[in-house]
Amino acid sequence: MTNRAWHLMSRPAGMPTMDDFALRDAPLPELQDGWVRVENKWLSVDPYMRGRMNDVKSYVPPFALGEPMQGGAVGKVVESRSPHFKEGETVFHMQGWREQAAGPAEQFNKVPPLPVEDHQWLGNLGLTGATAYFGLFRAAQAKEGDIVFVSAAAGAVGSAVVQIAKAKGMTVIGSAGGADKCAWVRELGADAALDYKSGPIVKLLTEAAQALGSGGIDVYFDNVGGDHLDAAFATARQNARFAICGMIEDYNTGSSHAFRYIMRIIAARIMLKGFIYTDYLPEMAEFYREMGGWIASGQVTSRETVRDGIEAAPQAFLDLFTGGNTGKMLVRL
Amino acid sequence: MTNRAWHLMSRPAGMPTMDDFALRDAPLPELQDGWVRVENKWLSVDPYMRGRMNDVKSYVPPFALGEPMQGGAVGKVVESRSPHFKEGETVFHMQGWREQAAGPAEQFNKVPPLPVEDHQWLGNLGLTGATAYFGLFRAAQAKEGDIVFVSAAAGAVGSAVVQIAKAKGMTVIGSAGGADKCAWVRELGADAALDYKSGPIVKLLTEAAQALGSGGIDVYFDNVGGDHLDAAFATARQNARFAICGMIEDYNTGSSHAFRYIMRIIAARIMLKGFIYTDYLPEMAEFYREMGGWIASGQVTSRETVRDGIEAAPQAFLDLFTGGNTGKMLVRL
Numbered sequence: 095m096t097n098r099a100w101h102l103m104s105r106p107a108g109m110p111t112m113d114d115f116a117l118r119d120a121p122l123p124e125l126q127d128g129w130v131r132v133e134n135k136w137l138s139v140d141p142y143m144r145g146r147m148n149d150v151k152s153y154v155p156p157f158a159l160g161e162p163m164q165g166g167a168v169g170k171v172v173e174s175r176s177p178h179f180k181e182g183e184t185v186f187h188m189q190g191w192r193e194q195a196a197g198p199a200e201q202f203n204k205v206p207p208l209p210v211e212d213h214q215w216l217g218n219l220g221l222t223g224a225t226a227y228f229g230l231f232r233a234a235q236a237k238e239g240d241i242v243f244v245s246a247a248a249g250a251v252g253s254a255v256v257q258i259a260k261a262k263g264m265t266v267i268g269s270a271g272g273a274d275k276c277a278w279v280r281e282l283g284a285d286a287a288l289d290y291k292s293g294p295i296v297k298l299l300t301e302a303a304q305a306l307g308s309g310g311i312d313v314y315f316d317n318v319g320g321d322h323l324d325a326a327f328a329t330a331r332q333n334a335r336f337a338i339c340g341m342i343e344d345y346n347t348g349s350s351h352a353f354r355y356i357m358r359i360i361a362a363r364i365m366l367k368g369f370i371y372t373d374y375l376p377e378m379a380e381f382y383r384e385m386g387g388w389i390a391s392g393q394v395t396s397r398e399t400v401r402d403g404i405e406a407a408p409q410a411f412l413d414l415f416t417g418g419n420t421g422k423m424l425v426r427l
Numbered sequence: 428m429t430n431r432a433w434h435l436m437s438r439p440a441g442m443p444t445m446d447d448f449a450l451r452d453a454p455l456p457e458l459q460d461g462w463v464r465v466e467n468k469w470l471s472v473d474p475y476m477r478g479r480m481n482d483v484k485s486y487v488p489p490f491a492l493g494e495p496m497q498g499g500a501v502g503k504v505v506e507s508r509s510p511h512f513k514e515g516e517t518v519f520h521m522q523g524w525r526e527q528a529a530g531p532a533e534q535f536n537k538v539p540p541l542p543v544e545d546h547q548w549l550g551n552l553g554l555t556g557a558t559a560y561f562g563l564f565r566a567a568q569a570k571e572g573d574i575v576f577v578s579a580a581a582g583a584v585g586s587a588v589v590q591i592a593k594a595k596g597m598t599v600i601g602s603a604g605g606a607d608k609c610a611w612v613r614e615l616g617a618d619a620a621l622d623y624k625s626g627p628i629v630k631l632l633t634e635a636a637q638a639l640g641s642g643g644i645d646v647y648f649d650n651v652g653g654d655h656l657d658a659a660f661a662t663a664r665q666n667a668r669f670a671i672c673g674m675i676e677d678y679n680t681g682s683s684h685a686f687r688y689i690m691r692i693i694a695a696r697i698m699l700k701g702f703i704y705t706d707y708l709p710e711m712a713e714f715y716r717e718m719g720g721w722i723a724s725g726q727v728t729s730r731e732t733v734r735d736g737i738e739a740a741p742q743a744f745l746d747l748f749t750g751g752n753t754g755k756m757l758v759r760l
Contacts (some may be wrong), residue, residue: 319689338692352683356652359671359701366699368692 097122098404099162099192105149109415114147115408120162123196131173131196132185137404137425138166138216139411140250141342165190166216168205179204186215193404193427208386217422218254218396219385224371225339226254226315227381231262233337233369234313238263241308243299243326246317247284248275250422251339255315256282257394258385267302267311269295269322271417278397278420296325296355303329310334318343320351327355330362338368342415397421430455431737432495432525438482442748447480448741453495456529463518463532464506470523470737470758471499471549472744473583474675498523499549501538512537519548526737526760541719550755551587551729552718557704558672559587559648560714564595566670566702567646571596574641576632576659579650580617581608583755584672588648589615590727591718600635600644602628602655604750611730611753629658629688636662643667651676653684660688663695671701675748730754 099120106114125131143165146157157163167190171183176199179185185202189195195202205215217223229251230236242259246252247268259266260283268279269288276287285306288298303310310331316323319341326336344351358364374381388394399419401410407425414423432453439447458464476498479490490496500523504516509532512518518535522528528535538548550556562584563569575592579585580601592599593616601612602621609620618639621631636643643664649656652674659669677684691697707714721727732752734743740758747756 340693341690344690350685350687350689352685354683356683357674357677359699360673360703361701363701363703363706364699365701366692366697368694368696368698370693370696373696 095122095194097192097194100404100407101161102147102157102159102163105147105159110144110147110408110412112408112412115163117405120192122194125173125175125196126198128176128198129196130171130176130179130185130199130202131194132169132187132189132202133172133194134167134169134190134192134427136168136213136216137190137407137427138221139407139414139423139425140165140221141340141414143411144415163191164188166221167191167195168212168215169195171202184212184215186220191407206382206386208382208389210386210389213398213422213424213426214389214396216424217250217398218389218394219382221371222250222422223254223385223394224374224378224381225251226258227385228371228374228377229315229337229339229369230255230259230313232374232377233339233367234315234335236262236264236313236335239265240312241265241267241303241306241310241331242313242315243267243269243311243329244315244317245269245322246340246342247279247282247287248420249317250419252315252317253279253282253397253421254394256284258388260284261388261393264313265306265308267299267306269298275417275420282395290322294325295321296328299325299329313337315339316341320344324351324353324355327353327358327364330358330364332362334362334364336364336366338366339370399423401425403427428455428527430525430527433737433740434494435480435490435492435496438480438492443477443480443741443745445741445745448496450738453525455527458506458508458529459531461509461531462529463504463509463512463535465502465518465520465522465528465535466505467500467502467523467526467528467760469501469546469549470740470760471554472740472747472756472758473498473554474673474747476744477748495522496524497521499554500524500528501545501548502528504535507532517545517548519553524740539715539719541715541722543719543722546731546755546757546759547722547729549757550583550731551722551727552715554704555583555755556587556718556727557707557711557714558584559591560718561704561707561710562648562670562672562702563588563592563646565707565710566672566700567648567668569595569597569646569668572598573645574598574600574636574639574643574664575646575648576600576602576644576662577648577650578602578655579673579675580612580615580620581753582650583752585648585650586612586615586730586754587727589617591721593617594721594726597646598639598641600632600639602631608750608753615728623655628654629661632658632662646670648672649674653677657684657686657688660686660691660697663691663697665695667695667697669697669699671699672703732756734758736760
């Protein structure tokens, strides 16, 4: 039984390359009392991991150079020296980017008893869905009747935002890159899908809001920053609320966007709020109940872009920044 | 008795010039039933008026070309056809930029019974003070113990923010242009005053926060936008709150600033909120009670830059954008 793990070998200045990663054998750890060992089945790759490759304290600590990387993962317990876990149980945890995980029992979470596939604990019932849920309902205080704009709407978080906003009676405008992704965003229930590659997003969004009769937006769920955020400033209605979740446009370039319409914060009394889903951990029970219900009823579905084998992890991660995924990007072991 | 009024003659593309204004005689209006006529004693010139010179719907409608300009004013009733006003009463209203004002009684407000000089109704007990008060306590939800950064701290609104923040037990860092203004900001009670002309504001603010032992700021009261706002992003502590009141740096240039540190909105969970004081009109009684008390006790003082005569109004206004004022800029008739 091997225990290969992806190690961070260098800190990229811009877009990472394969040379920044190395797949190395790690020794199988000796289990201490209270520890468990888990064979990983699914690994998550997410845009926020780019920030952890920099040597900068952000909302999560940086990856250590020369050490295995980390990230969301789902696996099965194969060895337990803890009374809390039995062999064969399914758990989710943060020791991804590797074949096997080991550590104290408190680092592992049993999946709640819901009838869903294992990988959902990395998707709509995991970081992805919780980010969509708490960003929309807490950070942006979205409510029935709101006009919601969401960027990267064919991505993992964005596609969840589209569906839960529709489930709660909102009008939804999503943006995505290309006709295929836009078609899927409409399938998810969006009232309009904007192909940001087809023209300036501020123009597309203005026209879409006019076509919907609203003339503007009440909520913006920001996954990308840059021109999308500026377009949201331009079209915000009175008391609009922006959930600032990610700025993927800037993760690699480090460039600083100029905002033509930022002064509309005052005119439209806009509120912006940065968040990550762990801010709302005490409310996870409500999230599981609502999201579990929507998945069971088919109101929230998912699409995955799946790559196979531990070898595939870095390229899967890199492809997130060039639009290589529709829905959640996963690595299956 | 003359009734000269400043008319808007052209819409400036960048910084306005005297050519954009013309002082013209206006006829004395015939009073209709329910109207009053007021002789103006004090006129207010404020940065927000620059926005009204553009033909763009903002939070206040644009000035009409060829028509008298508008703005805060205090005067005395000289003729009344309304049962609600008597000759000799002091009122504040929005028909500034002119010698005489006339209109339906509901356009005029009697000054509350507080023992203050008339011009205070344009300053700490008027738009200026209410903007400081509601921006700090409502938009930014500032509370005792917070580290507050305020830009344009030697300006009308900024100097009020410094003092009411100190009155409520906060630590205050103010920025202003030049040693004299900074000395006055310290006299007002600020724990630190930063001369933004002496170096990059992000560096000055970082050092000031470190010297105060906080390492960062909890509240930013933004009067200027641009580099100051970016410095606030850079130094924000967890759950920092920004009241976005004005972006005077951009009013004339129309340029769009690039923000190097905007991604910290997520890491520090920053909340930004745009506002104008009229959003909080239902709470004016509380404002008068608190601010009236602070003025009576000497905890809040004011400094005025006074220009004399109706002829002086446009230049007084233009000087706001080159730092020509300390405290509130007023025109005395």
